[in-house]
Amino acid sequence: MLEENTVSNKSLDASNLMQLFNLSTDLMCTASTEGYFLELNTAWEQALGYTRDELKAKPFVNFIHEDDRIRTLDETKKLFKDNYRSINFINRYIKKDGSIIYLSWRASLLKEENILIATADDVTEIEIHKENLLKVKNELDNKQKVLQVILNHMPNYVFYKDSENKILFANKAAASSMGLNPDEMAGKHTREFFPEQAGQYYSDDLKVINNKKPRLGIEEKYIDASGETRWIRTDKVPIFNKEGEVKELVAIATDITQQKIDAQSIEDQNRSINHILRGAKLGYWELENQSGEMKLDEIWLSMLGYEKGEVYENIESVVQLIHPEDKQRVLEKWDEHVQGHSPHFESEFRMLHKNGSWLWILDKGLVISHDDYNLPIKSIGIHQDISFMKEAEEALQKSNEELLRSNKELDDFAHIASHDLREPLRGMHYNANFLLEDYSDLIDEKGKGRLERLIFLSQRMNKLVDDLLFFSRLGKGEIGKQEADLNEIAEDVINSLSHDPKVEIKISNKLPSLVCDKVKINTLYLNLVQNAIKYNDKEKIEIEIGSKKSPEGKDILFVKDNGIGIAEKHFDEIFKIFRRVVKKDAYGGGTGSGLCFVKKIIDLHKGDIWVESQLQEGTTFLFTLWNK
Amino acid sequence: MFLSVKYKPLLVVEDSEDDYEFIERAFAKSKIPCELHHCDEGRTAVEFLDGNIIPSMVLLDLNLPGVSGYQILEKIKSTEKLRSVPVVVFSSSSNETDIEECYKLGANCYIQKPVDFKKFNATLETVKRFWYEIAKLPI
Known part of the structure; x- marks a missing residue:
């Protein structure tokens, strides 16, 4: 039984195994250690497309994917070492149609027969899937990296x-x-x-x-x-x-x-610009030059009595509001600016107020951007209501005319003073004299004293009238403007004075040459020097004519004396006509007009005059020309 | 000596009575017998000058009713037979342009009113001396 079994087992073994071998969908094979397939089951023919004979005819390495050959041999060699019973690996075979098949091998070595036995599964699908997965994973990794870089940067x-x-x-x-x-x-x-x-x-x-x-x-x-x-x-x-x-x-x-912060500062800026415009009552406009569209702010509109929406905000309707007599002029001026002939546009013109009146507007504006052809894109500007200025201008003109008329009257007065007033005055003077001559026997000493006083007063009045006339003439006519050496003028003045051993006048340094009216500056120096002599009670009268430089490098001229001095409270008063700060008959009894002439001459030369003085010690008159 | 021109009158053109009296008195004080011919307006002065008498000197006020002193001065200096007569302008104007104008028109001297007798006489004496003694203006 046992033997039968064994035999029957044996027979099952041989024939059945062979059948199993050929029926199996798994790939099975034996191979020689020389590298040739010995036996292959039929599954091979389906898997690789070669006949079994074709497969046996060449070393099996020939069917392996070139890249896998060495590895396959290396794996196989392991079986010849003691410690390897079997090996597992995957490699690629090239099918007859040239496509690739992935095979998962299990192989061992029958050492006694020196035969390799192996089975292989077709794992192509799995491997390709794996490969794809790897590709996807790589892509993902890559994307992740990029993402990381993006995120981090x-x-x-x-x-x-x-x-x-x-x-x-x-x-x-x-x-x-x-x-x-x-x-x-x-x-x-x-x-x-x-x-x-x-x-x-x-x-x-x-x-x-x-x-x-x-x-x-x-x-x-x-x-x-x-x-x-x-x-x-x-x-x-x-x-x-x-x-x-x-x-x-x-x-x-x-x-x-x-x-x-930027938005805030822009907002702040806008707000302050708005405040400025509002505070200055300036209307603001913007113009899109190419479309003619305009933006007119509230002040612009309200200046002319309009509210938002009552004026079409475009250039045509705005120009319509300009006075017909001004329109041409304004547009020409604007074109001049647009064509680049002026840095900005500025024009004064009348515009129609909603209530029908005309308002004088000062418009200042400019183009703020140009296109590639240098044509204007955008312009901005401001409007200012200058009607009140125009009124003021008219009022000024009126008062100027009045001033001219009153000046004329003053001239006439001066003329009257010079001729008509002086003649009777002279008559009084002569008659007092004649009276004194003809009737001296009949008039006692007291009476004579009174007559002499009369003569003195008439002379004095004559002098006053003379000064008044001189003063009124000073301001008239052209002021001469020629380069003059002040040293010459000062010397002229000194020489014109009668010599007095008590008086010492010196020019302390070289005076500059200045453009001025020679005759008037001569009068100025003469008056200053005469004053310096007159208002002086010193034994030795010392007068210095000099000049110095101001911190700004301007010439300051001065006349200095050692006279009685002037109290500070009188500094302004002394320059007024007929104003005297000492008693009338003291110090030679001048008319008090000399300094008034001086001041007038300084004014004519657009200069300044001021006083430095110490009572009893002296006075310095300092002046400049042409600094206003 | 003023006397040397006594045969020719001295023409005084002066509209102000007081001024003329002053002039009379001044000449009296000079103790020089000198005939004064007084015209108190421009028109009569012109008439006199148009006549046959050539004055030895003219004392001329500028501000006159009618024909002005300037016109008379101009007439004298542009008239052949009168041109050499010394003209002393006697005016109250202190205006330099007025004075300049007189000299431009040919005045020989300018005395500004008011003036005292002494100065007045001294000036006239000087003018007379210069023209009749130094410059040898024929009498």
């Missing part, structure tokens, strides 16, 4: 958060804004970094999570690592999981602090 703060207000990931910018690196933020609660704002952030998060909709442009402020308040604008975007639930979100924040 973008200036925006990116937070990846869960529904518990925990930060799962923060990019470099986000982390460094808190003085940290990304790893230090990952996995931590928002509260740890933004203790004050965490609540607000979380409530924003929850809205995104619950509504499953992004929230964009959330503007918030926070305190950064350096303690500075910064503004951020955040977009929060929900992340949907497979089930369509939102458990996580991404917050992308942009630091808009600078923008905020």
